[in-house]
Amino acid sequence: MQETATVKHPLNLEGVEIGKVVDFDAASDQLYPFNLTASNTELSPEVLADTAVFSDWISGHLANANARYGIGGYDEHRTIYARSHHFDSEEEPRRLHLGVDIWGPAGTKVYNFYDAVVHSFKFNDHYGDYGATIILKYVVKGQVFHALYGHLSLASLTGLQVGQKMAKGKAFATFGIPEENGHWPPHLHFQLIFNLYTAKGDYPGVCQFSKKSGFLLNSPDPAVILKHTFKGGLI
Template sequence: MQETALKHPLNLEGVVIGKVVDFDPDSEQLHPFNFTADNTALVPEVLADTAVFSDWITTELTKANARYGIGGYDEHRTIYARSAHFDRDEEPRRLHLGIDIWGPAGTKVYNFHDAVVHSFKFNDHFGDYGATIILKYEINGQVFHALYGHLSLNSLSGLQVGQKVAKGAAFATFGIPEENGYWPPHLHFQLIFNLYTAKGDYPGVCQFSQKSSYLLNSPDPSVILKHTFKGALI
């Protein structure tokens, strides 16, 4: 997730961006996760059982002395073979379009800038987002969205479309597997320019053959997350 020489499509010049989760860059570190075919530890027996997969994540974080794991943008992931949700007859979906922050269920999620609720939904299928919130932002005259997936069901309680969410508000929490699409607890964080007709949902994983168009519409979220993780995000 290194900064590229290319100009990021989001113009955040002069804007103070807030945190997405609690993190102290002076005392904490991040653990980078790799979910490509290179990670031979993630055998099918691990991925098929959410409890076993969750234990694997927790063990890796404990060994690294890290509260959070991170990674995934533009990553070709083999782990999606665990769910038919990502299968297509012509080509399965395997390319990840957001960044995942892996950590304990109940972890607070904060809004990084003033926004309004665009939509929300409980995407209740094995491998799906589970509880999902999409916030709409307008910064420096540019409108875009952030999708927050794999949340707790309680995060959806009392929400209304158009509701204002202030910068710094703790508006959601990481969900348990039964609420988050049956994944180890984590946050899927994705930026999206055009949602088209989508509400409470938008692909977080695409077919590799459609990589270019999807990445143009979902730019690298590290431009936001670097303000949370400081020098720990590399």
Template structure:
């Protein structure tokens, strides 16, 4: 359903981050078990993990790293936040855009603030904003996680965020759940009564239901990185 609404030729979808396709490049990160470079030592130390990310980007001459939708990730073992009694959460439901702290984040289409929260736990989102979008009869949400704390200043629920406006920025580790700086970008059809938070990682056994409720963010991000 989202494809038909977002694929209309007269619909203008804006950028999420600054990107110049003629000059900038994207580095495709892989955080599955296939990535044997990421040792437990690196993952357990946010500074070492951040240095590893930065080195990968600079060595490849890439402005941003990207990836993660529907990816079964081993990196979540670094935090008890993703553990459950039944089964650990490892299946990623959004796309991560990796880059420097304070990287500007833009609104791709007119929206209102649904909710926001500082999810301050190791491995969590840190500063988080959820925007509500209405395109014709289509209503959906986008969760922006791992933001700077300053991104939450002055926000109010129901506040209009114009299309094309900068409304947030990537946070430092102390503000973003203790991760290397990046943006977690996730589309959500039904927030299921939640506010300021929604699972960005699920149990693999719940994969089908969560992926149905959280469509591929490529539907939006393709307009940023074209």
């Protein structure tokens, strides 16, 4: 997830003070890089079929690594989505991940990294879906983009209003439990999106591999934001 000097990010945030997305202390906290592709043979169908077992697998790796969070997933071709019909289609299943996942305990606070307004929110209550979801709209140096925060607690949606101002640094959400987050191990799906088209409270976080180029252009690497949270970590 490191940005290289030869790749120019479509968002110009030079000179902009970006805040944190989750709490992280580089002096004491560790990040664990998760690989959720087919090359990880630990992810058997039995592990993926049972959310409790999958959750134990995630938390076990974090505990063994003494890591506060697990992280990864942008532009990752994953097999884990076979656990849910939500990602199926007749022509081609969706398997390419468009955001970054931050794995950690339910109840983990989520912070707004820059002044924003609430674009939309929704409880996407299907097995394998986002569960509670919030989309914030940002205007930074004249650039308009959005951030989707998925797999939140249902309480995170309480009191929200479309158009509501959200200050930089505000703790506005928490990681949800499986029953509220689409039946996944607790984590945050964090995704940047330029054009939401008509979408409200939802936008694909996983696309068909054949449509990769277009979706990645519209959802650039969130490392440009997350590197400020995990400075000294893996980002």
